[in-house]
Amino acid sequence: GQQVMQIPQYQHVQEGEDFTTYCNSSTTLSNIQWYKQRPGGHPVFLIQLVKSGEVKKQKRLTFQFGEAKKNSSLHITATQTTDVGTYFCAAAVDSNYQLIWGAGTKLIIKP
Amino acid sequence: EAGVVQSPRYKIIEKKQPVAFWCNPISGHNTLYWYRQNLGQGPELLIRYENEEAVDDSQLPKDRFSAERLKGVDSTLKIQPAELGDSAVYLCASSRTSNEQFFGPGTRLTVL
Numbered sequence: 001g002q003q004v005m006q007i008p009q010y011q012h013v014q015e016g017e018d019f020t021t022y023c024n025s026s027t028t029l030s031n032i033q034w035y036k037q038r039p040g041g042h043p044v045f046l047i048q049l050v051k052s053g054e055v056k057k058q059k060r061l062t063f064q065f066g067e068a069k070k071n072s073s074l075h076i077t078a079t080q081t082t083d084v085g086t087y088f089c090a091a092a093v094d095s096n097y098q099l100i101w102g103a104g105t106k107l108i109i110k111p
Numbered sequence: 112e113a114g115v116v117q118s119p120r121y122k123i124i125e126k127k128q129p130v131a132f133w134c135n136p137i138s139g140h141n142t143l144y145w146y147r148q149n150l151g152q153g154p155e156l157l158i159r160y161e162n163e164e165a166v167d168d169s170q171l172p173k174d175r176f177s178a179e180r181l182k183g184v185d186s187t188l189k190i191q192p193a194e195l196g197d198s199a200v201y202l203c204a205s206s207r208t209s210n211e212q213f214f215g216p217g218t219r220l221t222v223l
Contacts, residue, residue, distance in 0.1 A: 006153075033211070033212075041216075042202060042214040042216055043154065043202075044214070045211045045212060048211065088153050088154075090153075098156070098159070098167055099156070101156075102153055103151075103152055103153050104151075104152070
């Protein structure tokens, strides 16, 4: 079946360093959503990207959707301990709105 | 606005026993999803409802899993009989349209 590849699986950073996670699809996406899941918690919606080349910002978080609508990224500037968790992309491949979830990138802040 | 409610939060059963999970979505949300999430992995869609209709159940193991959403509001997901490999967190989510999904806290199932 269709898959969305999300990399890396883990990223260890010092507090204050930047963090980036990427999602890639072999097929053109209708839209892509990003979710954050804190340890022991449930996924919480962050944002949805729909337009080719779209860039959206939420404070220290920057979300991008590729020109070909096949890839997306989430970048966090100057990570804080509150950013700890797993970030998932969830991609819609057609108008049926079925979401295909990436495996997630776990952000770990080094002590 | 109350969030998605799920019960129970935790369930421990022996293999071959039945188990049921319940979900109450956010009021007014027509779309309801059941996901299974294994440790270290993303959510895997089991079934999606639009009101009472199951519009996507292609990933639901129908030999042992069943679901219903009577009256288009609450939903139950049942496993009978449970197997060791069914141990996971079962998440329910709802949405007003097919956009932002709101998740419940999940039910952590342990099959011994």
